[in-house]
Amino acid sequence: MSEGGLAIPTQNSATVRPNNDVQSVNRNEVDPILTRLKRILRKFRKDELATVVATSAVFKIAEVDINRQPIDKEALIKGLISVLEDVSEMQRIVPLLELLYIRLHSNMRTWHVLQVRNMEEQQENVTPEYFQKLLSDYLNRSKYEVNVTCQLYEEGLWTRISFTEPVRKRSQMVVFKESTSFLLYYPWTPYVLYCDLKVAHQELVQRAILQTLRGTKVKKLPLTGHKISALIQLAWQKDNCRFEENEGLPYVIKKELKKRKPKEFVENSNIVNEHEHEYRKQEDYVEKQFGIYEQPSLENILYSIKTSFYGLDASEKNELDDHQVVCTVNFKGQSVLEGIRELVCQGIADRDLPDYVGNLSHLGVNKVTIKEDK
Amino acid sequence: MATITSINKEPGVDKVVILLIGGRGVGKHRLATALIQTRSSLTVEVRTCVKLPLPKENEQERPYIDLIIFIVDMTSRASKMILEESLPYLMPECFVDKVCFVAMNSSMVNSYSFGIDRVIDCGDLYGCPVLYGDLQSRSHLDNLAQQIINQAEVKAGLKYNISSNFVTASFHGP
């Protein structure tokens, strides 16, 4: 896909600087950047480094021979770094590499979902540069020094925001601490996902998003998870009843939809199932309840109940304040919704499921409070 | 409630009907396929069900059942519960010569959810043979199927001059 917002430096001989300049550059400035660059390059796997070279125009210029077998990662990294000439290039490339890394490894982070209400219908204009500029402008008005990088990848705007703030360490030293967080916004959907965002910065970022996308209200959904498409699908399904009827499916959901494989059943006239009838009824219910597509993969569902016992009158209730029933149930796994479906298939869960268990894919939440008595 | 008795139907000629009772996922279908594919001079028909009692709707078309096999999965306690709940629905005369217990996954000693002695005691209590099998290996499954067919031949009375009572009685020694 297209790559936005990056100016490619041209390698003219005129711009080749003499070595003195490089040496006279402040060591303190070069080294942290160098280490960061090295660190981010090392995080990539060997095969991913090929993608790095292919997608970033800077490295393409270097004739780094990736196809030479066997690849020694360290040598490759050294080679890549040697192409870069000065600090500013390194500074430019580090955010892009981090974004690339997040894209490739988005399943490792926990993403949270924000919903923006009542956005104006100006989706066509949302380009990476526009997004980056608006966000950057708003955020830099705050007390932090903010650096925003945005790229478009497969119809989604991947944004990296880094906040730099001074932190006072022991005695007189003042150190600048940098914290990065990532945003993901799919135009045509009202959802923005973020990860690694510090609590202190949340409100600021929310307001920035509100401003940029020109919505009226932003709400943080109680929905978290690792897989992006699943999160978006769940949030989408909450607002639009049965998505099979709705044609306006975002691309990101569409590509992840997988139809379930039918169970291999060798029909043999000599094998007869006594409970055929029941079996059919069960299958029908499961299909009706859970659909023919595979459930989006959610890792964690939390149910909480906080209530007191029935049959207590007011006075007793006050005394038994400590005797509230506080119960939390946590389902954990690779794909909890699939698991719940399996439970019904196996017959372990009774057929008529309550709404908060059976209809989870349309509730769009991760944490369900079944009952909360104040 | 439809209980199975041995009196109200006629057995088929050169045909053996085996009923497999076991919870979901215990391997009935695979065992049934293996049973049908075993080389034998008889036709084998297999009926599977999840628990007893059998539904009334099939009462008319159901043939005479020659062998009833209870399948228990050693790694799943639910299957044992199904077994215990289904046993009361069999008429006592069936236990004399029709019933056999199969313990699946008997080789995964590490993942047993209940002790193997429960199954052995069950077999001793009801006087029925207990077979041990595995779903993982093809050869083990075939071996189990062959054993079941051999049992079925005796129990269906298709072997000359021997009945399952004789076999059970012979276990006590000379």
Place this chain on the structure above:
Amino acid sequence: MKRVTSPKASSSKRPRKSQDSQKAPTIDSVHEALDCLESATKTRSLPVQLSVDLIERTARSEGLPGDILITLVDIIGRRKLSEAVCRRLIRSLLPFDIIPIIAVLKTISWMGVGNTSIALQAELMRWIVAVYDHIDQKEDLHSIYGIIFHYLECDIVSPFACHLLYLLTRKEDVLPFRIRRVITLQSKVGAQPYLTGLLTLYKTYRPDLVVIQPKQKQKFFRSLGGWDSLIKEVKSRTLHILAPSVPEIQYTMAHQEEDLVRPEIQYQPVLGKNGIKTFQELQSLLENLKPPNGILSVLRSPARRIILTSCTDRTLLVRMKFLLRVLLFDEPFHFAEGKKRRGKHILRTLTDITEELQEGIPEVESFLMHYLQVWNGLQWRSSVLTLISRWPLRPFVELKEFVLKPVHKLLCSSSLEFQCSILECLTQLCKNWAVVELPRYKQAKMRQETNVDEYVPVISSVFDQEVEELDEEECLMELAAYIGHICVTALMLNPTSPPLLMYHILRFYHMTVDLYYTHDTTLLALPAAPVVYSSLFSNNVFCLSEMCRLITRYRGMIQSLKQRTGVQLQRHIDELNGYILDISNTIWRNKAFKPESESVLFKVPIPASISHSIDNPSETFLLLYHPALTAITQNFLKKAGDRVQHPKQVISDRAVRSAYLQYLSSHYMSGITDFLQTFIKMS
């Protein structure tokens, strides 16, 4: 020239030697050196330096004994000498063998006095950590845990204190206030690796108290500089003084899993550089064998097996038993996908050993007792059957319950081949019992009763086991009876009496008779009636012939048994007589199906339906007309050609009859001819 005052002059114990003032002072022994140091005032003096040198040299070469260490610690603690000297002294605190706990306690108490600088305290703490393994009686050290904990506060001593605490902590030392202290410290100085290490250890002991998750760093504690190598050096030099005079041979080997690395025998050179040169040396050193934990590897090699079994050391056997038990019970090798090969491998090794030793291993026996209950007949079939056939002599009830009954149950639902294998295995079991186990039992019992250890038995068990009181002959009889019973069951399950099955059954009975002639057992197990009669009426000529031969041999056996007194034979004689009568009636005397009082089979008159539909039913199974012998008879008649006009001449004409019988015996049917010759009077 300045006169060097010898510090010894101030010591009251030594007599003042006038020579000392002229000669350069020398320090000859460590004790002298210590005295010098104790009473020294100026560090720069020569005697002090010499003493320190001497102490250093001694320590490096052979280490210092405990009391000297204590004195040294006192000297260091008092701090009368300079910092550099103290440091050198600390570095020479290398132990000869062990460090007495007093030395360590004194160290810590001197640290607390406050005389020593912080750097020295750190050095001392480092020393304690370095020699931690050589301290004896660490109990007192545990009681001053709190004092050592206090040293965490000080930044410089803290790493070593942490390390010491890491080595020292037990579960009861992990207390909430200590944890809180460490956490506060961490927040003050940052997450230092040693603090993290200590916290991780605390978390291991009390996960409920430590809630934070200490990050896993690679190395918690710094290495101790040159200490390790120094101590090792000293130790290696002193080792030969401490080591026992007998060299130890130790196996080193790789443990478990699929890579079957051949173990090497490593020999520690102790007395010179000679290895074991002669076999006699090896024999004499066998007592010091230490088989490693990879019991399987030991058992796999024949040489090592021999060593194991010929070693008279009881502990070795006990160890082997324990390891086998661990192997068979705690390591369930029944199934996990990757371990199928391993299970097969283990059993095969054990089977090989059992065959070699000609005796069953007790642990394997108890494993089998459990396993046979859940055996599906297919897994490891050959190994299991071999191991069953080597079952030791036990009360028959045990054998029946744990081996014979499960096998019988399996037999009832298995294929013909498996039934035959089971029969073969049981035949072998019976034979082993009679030939090997019975004499072994008798000798073991005799040895137990007379309690004579010098008595060298001819057959003895490798495994020292108590023998129970049992009637061994009775057990054998019962076993044979049960096997006969199994034969009958197998026969009933295969109504067509296939020849393979008959072969195995008859082989069992032949074996029992052989046992009488070769090993002089008194096992008399007559075949059951169904066996006899299915052979009699079978379609296979070999069955008939072998059965006849068997009956003949039984007669011989019973006749020679009659000479012996005390053997109850009447019941058997009656049974055998019945068989003989029936067989002769059927194949020769033309009296089949005629009811006779002594006959076993023909007591009941044949129903009229049969007698009317077949004419001459009593003649139907004569040799001439026997369905099994049809082909042979036909061949004979063809060969005879013109000499025989009518087949009936085989019966009536004596010449033809003898020719026929000769023909039979030349075609491997001598069983029939022997029978006829033994029991029928041919006029």
